[in-house]
Each structure stands twice: as structure tokens, then as C-alpha cells.
Amino acid sequence: xxxxxxxxxxxxxREGDVKVRIVEVGPRDGLQNEAxxxxxxxxxxxxxxLAAAGLHEIEATSFVSPKWVPxxxxxxxxxxxxxxxxxxxxxxxxxxxxERAVGLGVRRIALFTASSDLFxxxxxxxxxxxxxxxxxxxxxxxxxxxxxxxxxxxxxxxFECPYAGRMAPSVTAGVAGRLHDLGADEVAxxxxxxxxxxxxxxxxxxxxxxxxxxxxWHFHDTRGTAIANVAACLELGYSSFDSSAGGLGGCPYAKxxxxxxxxxxxxxxxxxxxxxxxxxxxxxxxxSLPVLEAVGRSPFARAQLAVLAAS
Amino acid sequence: xxxxxxxxxxxxxREGDVKVRIVEVGPRDGLQNEAxxxxxxxxxxxxxxLAAAGLHEIEATSFVSPKWVPxxxxxxxxxxxxxxxxxxxxxxxxxxxxERAVGLGVRRIALFTASSDLFxxxxxxxxxxxxxxxxxxxxxxxxxxxxxxxxxxxxxxxFECPYAGRMAPSVTAGVAGRLHDLGADEVAxxxxxxxxxxxxxxxxxxxxxxxxxxxxWHFHDTRGTAIANVAACLELGYSSFDSSAGGLGGCPYAKxxxxxxxxxxxxxxxxxxxxxxxxxxxxxxxxSLPVLEAVGRSPFARAQLAVLAAS
Numbered sequence: 001x002x003x004x005x006x007x008x009x010x011x012x013x014r015e016g017d018v019k020v021r022i023v024e025v026g027p028r029d030g031l032q033n034e035a036x037x038x039x040x041x042x043x044x045x046x047x048x049x050l051a052a053a054g055l056h057e058i059e060a061t062s063f064v065s066p067k068w069v070p071x072x073x074x075x076x077x078x079x080x081x082x083x084x085x086x087x088x089x090x091x092x093x094x095x096x097x098x099e100r101a102v103g104l105g106v107r108r109i110a111l112f113t114a115s116s117d118l119f120x121x122x123x124x125x126x127x128x129x130x131x132x133x134x135x136x137x138x139x140x141x142x143x144x145x146x147x148x149x150x151x152x153x154x155x156x157x158x159f160e161c162p163y164a165g166r167m168a169p170s171v172t173a174g175v176a177g178r179l180h181d182l183g184a185d186e187v188a189x190x191x192x193x194x195x196x197x198x199x200x201x202x203x204x205x206x207x208x209x210x211x212x213x214x215x216x217w218h219f220h221d222t223r224g225t226a227i228a229n230v231a232a233c234l235e236l237g238y239s240s241f242d243s244s245a246g247g248l249g250g251c252p253y254a255k256x257x258x259x260x261x262x263x264x265x266x267x268x269x270x271x272x273x274x275x276x277x278x279x280x281x282x283x284x285x286x287x288s289l290p291v292l293e294a295v296g297r298s299p300f301a302r303a304q305l306a307v308l309a310a311s
Numbered sequence: 312x313x314x315x316x317x318x319x320x321x322x323x324x325r326e327g328d329v330k331v332r333i334v335e336v337g338p339r340d341g342l343q344n345e346a347x348x349x350x351x352x353x354x355x356x357x358x359x360x361l362a363a364a365g366l367h368e369i370e371a372t373s374f375v376s377p378k379w380v381p382x383x384x385x386x387x388x389x390x391x392x393x394x395x396x397x398x399x400x401x402x403x404x405x406x407x408x409x410e411r412a413v414g415l416g417v418r419r420i421a422l423f424t425a426s427s428d429l430f431x432x433x434x435x436x437x438x439x440x441x442x443x444x445x446x447x448x449x450x451x452x453x454x455x456x457x458x459x460x461x462x463x464x465x466x467x468x469x470f471e472c473p474y475a476g477r478m479a480p481s482v483t484a485g486v487a488g489r490l491h492d493l494g495a496d497e498v499a500x501x502x503x504x505x506x507x508x509x510x511x512x513x514x515x516x517x518x519x520x521x522x523x524x525x526x527x528w529h530f531h532d533t534r535g536t537a538i539a540n541v542a543a544c545l546e547l548g549y550s551s552f553d554s555s556a557g558g559l560g561g562c563p564y565a566k567x568x569x570x571x572x573x574x575x576x577x578x579x580x581x582x583x584x585x586x587x588x589x590x591x592x593x594x595x596x597x598x599s600l601p602v603l604e605a606v607g608r609s610p611f612a613r614a615q616l617a618v619l620a621a622s
Binding site: 198223225227232262265269272273302 | 505507509510511534536541543573583584611612614
């Protein structure tokens with residue numbers, strides 16, 4: 001029995017055929033749901049480790065009111081401490097947040113809405129329509145201040161809302177189209193409660209009218225489906241994915257359960273399938289360890305555990 | 312914004328279109344790698360809970376020498392305590408094991424080999440060829456004693472060997488074909504170290520000469536790729552998968568890392584994709600809790616955690 005050794009790269013595709021773009025959201029989407037606060041210094045060190053591992057786009061913080069998200073209340077302190085190199089974005093909920101962000105030199109903003117009224121009502125006390133009006137205001141003001149800036153947008157509950165149940169693809173695609181029409185450079189489709197499976201991804205994708213190059217996918221791995229969804233997206237030609245180092249970020253609707261797709265799992269999968277991410281997995285596997293320790297969690301992302309166990 | 316509520320079933324496919332067959336391997340493949348021994352009584356209760364959750368095929372134990380796998384050394388005590396209902400199989404390494412099994416009334420046996428000589432040499436001190444000779448002997452003897460019995464076989468290291476590296480699909484397919492020719496009713500392709508991704512699954516599948524209906528897939532989720540691999544298999548028309556309740560069973564080659572695909576993740580995925588498994592997920596999510604506690608582990612399977620958090 002002969003075996004064919006080929007440890008260096010994928011078996012059936014040459015490495016580097018296609019690039020996958022990862023937007024690392026751990027410092028923002030990951031930390032905002034953690035109960036234990038993390039110091040500004042630890043956050044800056046975390047971001048520096050992520051950058052050193054090769055992550056090129058990082059959502060670093062949020063300019064939401066500290067009243068609502070105290071964990072990210074140090075945006076003004078953190079922003080100047082971010083190491084140069086990566087492209088950083090920050091969540092901006094409204095004109096007040098935009099003012100704070102632009103004052104600090106933020107050039108990439110992220111805006112949030114959802115496809116479900118019940119979800120936006122409970123989260124930001126607006127209807128989806130009202131939140132789109134705010135997004136329009138913020139985008140126009142941002143373009144005036146920072147004409148070359150980048151606007152990413154989130155459609156939360158893209159597949160299912162914890163209050164309203166399953167969302168029709170046409171409804172989600174409608175919201176995504178509105179954001180695109182408002183001038184968003186990118187629309188990220190969020191599986192907020194981590195329930196979706198590939199056939200739903202394909203259904204939504206077939207309904208979307210946002211160009212592939214402007215669409216990102218923000219999967220949560222709450223029930224273990226995120227990587228299968230990424231696989232479906234890659235087959236459809238999408239190449240932008242959000243993820244969180246170490247899988248940081250529990251889902252507030254399922255206490256104790258996992259939340260964001262772990263960047264380690266995403267990087268491993270892409271690499272094994274022959275897609276280039278530019279990320280060094282062993283470095284990435286160590287990047288979130290201090291922050292995990294700070295929030296009192298043991299590592300739990302699968303590829304992270306596998307890499308740590310092997311080293 | 313209207314939302315389409317449809318909590319009862321999958322969105323794009325009617326439930327019950329296709330059945331997925333799950334072979335639950337937790338009591339055997341899961342427990343054999345746990346360091347802490349589990350009492351016979353706990354094992355019997357575990358199997359009873361799995362059966363009550365709707366699992367119809369369960370690999371209950373192993374007739375390997377207790378010297379090698381002390382955790383399953385109580386096969387003789389356990390077997391008569393298994394509740395009626397499910398179809399039970401047991402791992403049988405050789406004629407001596409077969410004699411013990413048949414004496415107890417075992418009617419479904421499982422045999423083990425691999426595609427890599429280095430792996431079989433280190434695990435069972437035989438070449439693959441020698442292990443196939445043993446498999447042939449055992450199958451012939453079993454057919455004589457139990458003509459209507461069922462023979463399942465495993466090809467471990469189907470994609471990659473921890474010692475020899477990547478395996479050529481033709482080599483793995485060759486071993487699978489030999490097992491089929493020896494009269495196996497089923498050949499399970501094992502991603503022993505949990506590294507494979509869907510393109511590898513498709514490559515191997517395209518090379519296999521075993522009928523779809525006689526092929527099962529035994530994925531490990533060590534790096535989070537198992538469900539994506541299941542998705543690839545379902546698309547190819549396969550419908551038999553091995554999994555382990557609670558994800559029980561660490562991988563001996565990556566300490567602390569995950570091992571077997573969790574049955575909870577598999578059941579959730581199938582159900583969301585519109586495949587019928589016959590398993591009740593909330594019952595299943597609780598089935599492994601006593602055993603997890605006995606071996607000193609907290610639940611970690613994603614869909615299990617999500618279900619437990621919601622209940």
C-alpha cells in the first residue's frame with residue numbers, strides 16, 4: 001500500500017488559486033458580548049497579535065453609546081493604540097457615533113440593521129425602515145467628511161429572527177438591496193442566531209441583488225453549520241467572510257452556546273480547500289489566548305484546539 | 312417588513328424527503344478514547360437514552376482484548392444489558408473476538424483496517440494487507456455462524472494518516488473495494504484525524520467503487536470540517552453517517568482537541584436541510600450528559616449546547 005505524501009498543500013487544487021478575504025470581528029463583535037470587561041491595553045495587544053498573524057481587516061471597536069455596550073466604551077482610548085498595517089473598521093450606530101469616529105480618523109465604518117422589525121425594535125428601538133433612514137444619513141455624512149472612506153453594513157437575522165422566526169429570502173434581500181442603494185461598499189449577511197444551513201444560503205444568494213464582490217457573510221457557529229455555509233458560499237463564488245478569533249462572542253440568545261464562527265476554523269478550512277487567506281494559523285491560534293483568559297474562557301474553537309494540541 | 316414564519320420545518324424542502332441513517336458510535340468509538348473508565352451500568356443507561364432519543368443503530372462496544380482497550384473490557388457484562396429496540400454492532404478485531412461476540416448473540420460486527428500501512432502497523436501491528444486477510448477470515452467465520460448477520464467495516468486514515476501524510480484517493484478506494492469484495496455489507500470511510508474538507512470527499516467519492524448504499528462516512532470534527540463534509544456527501548447522494556453523542560471521543564493524536572462528529576450537530580444539520588433522521592434532538596442533547604460528567608468533561612458539542620441553553 002503506497003501513500004502519497006503531500007503535506008505542504010491541498011491535494012486537489014493548487015494553493016493560491018483564489019483569495020479569501022477575512023474580516024476579523026473578534027475585537028468588536030466578539031468582545032461586546034462578553035460579560036467580563038477587557039482592558040484597553042489587552043484589546044490593543046489582541047489586535048496587534050491578530051495583525052501579526054496576517055489578518056488584514058479588523059473591526060476594532062464600536063462607537064455605540066457606552067451605556068449600551070460598556071465593554072467597548074473605550075473606543076477613544078483604543079483607536080490611537082491600534083498598530084499600523086491592517087484596515088480597521090468600527091461600528092457606528094448614528095450621527096453622534098459617526099462624529100466620534102471621524103474625529104478619531106476612522107476611515108471604515110460599519111452600520112447595523114436587520115431584516116426583522118421585531119429584532120431591530122428590541123435591539124435599537126427602531127423599525128428596519130427607520131434604521132435604514134439612519135443608515136442613509138450616516139452614509140451621506142460620512143461621504144462628505146471622508147469621501148474615500150469605506151462603508152460596510154450588516155443585515156442581521158438574515159435567515160431567522162429569534163422573535164419572528166424564519167425570514168423570507170426576499171425580505172432579507174430587500175434590506176440588503178436598500179443598503180447597497182444607499183451607497184454601502186459592502187453588505188454582510190448575518191446569521192445572528194447561528195441556525196442557517198447551506199440550502200438557505202443558496203436560496204438567499206439566488207435572491208440577492210448585491211454584487212458578489214460587495215457581499216460578505218457573517219456566520220455564527222452556534223449549531224455547527226457555519227463552515228458548511230462558508231463552503232456553499234465559496235462554491236457560489238463569494239469570497240468575503242466575517243469571523244472571530246477563538247470564536248469569541250457568545251450569542252446573547254443562547255447562553256453558554258457558541259457564537260461567532262472562529263477565524264481558526266475558517267482559515268483551516270480555506271487553506272485545506274486551496275484558498276489563500278494570508279493568515280498564519282499557528283500564530284492565529286495563540287492570538288486570542290490572553291483575551292480568552294481575561295474573560296475566563298478556555299479555548300474552544302476546534303482548529304485552534306487542534307493547532308495548540310499539536311504544538 | 313414582513314417575515315415569513317415557518318418554525319415547524321425546513322424552508323426550502325419538505326421534511327421527510329430523504330432519510331439519513333445515523334450509526335451512533337459514542338458508546339464504542341467515543342468511550343474507548345476516554346481516560347476515565349465508565350461503569351457498565353452507566354454505559355447501559357447511556358445506550359438506553361440514545362435508543363430513547365430515536366437512534367436506531369448503535370455501536371455498543373468492542374471485543375478487542377481488554378489489555379488494549381480496557382475502557383471496553385466489560386463487553387460481556389454490557390451486551391446482555393442493552394435495551395431491545397436498536398440494532399447493535401460491536402467491533403471485532405479477530406477470530407478470538409468474533410468467538411466472544413457470537414457467543415453473546417452479536418449479529419452485527421464491525422471490522423477495522425486503514426488505507427495506511429504505517430497506521431495499521433502502529434495500531435494493530437499488521438500491514439493493511441495482513442489486516443485484510445484477518446477481515447476475510449472473520450467475515451467467512453461470521454457468515455457461517457450468523458448467515459443473516461451484518462458486517463460493517465472501517466477504512467481509517469481514508470484521507471490522511473498521522474504518520475504517512477495524505478493518502479491518495481485511489482489507495483483508500485482500493486482498500487474499500489477489497490472490503491466490499493470480501494463481502495462487507497458496509498464500508499465506512501474514516502477521517503481518523505479530522506482533517507478532510509469537501510473537495511477531498513468528492514475526490515475520494517469519485518474513485519470509490521463501493522455502491523453508495525453500502526458506503527458510510529465517519530468524520531471527525533477535530534478542525535470543524537465534519538458538517539461541511541456531510542453536506543458534500545448528501546449532495547453526492549450518500550445517506551449513512553457515523554457520529555458520537557456529545558462529540559464523545561477525543562482524538563489520541565491531538566490531546567484536548569475534539570474527535571468524533573457530534574450526533575447533535577449531525578441531527579441538527581440534517582433536520583435543517585430537510586433530511587429525516589428519526590432522532591429527537593432535545594432528548595439526544597441530554598443523553599450524553601451523565602457520561603460526560605462521568606469522564607469529567609463539560610458538554611462541548613455546538614448543537615447540544617444550543618439545545619441545552621434553550622431549554
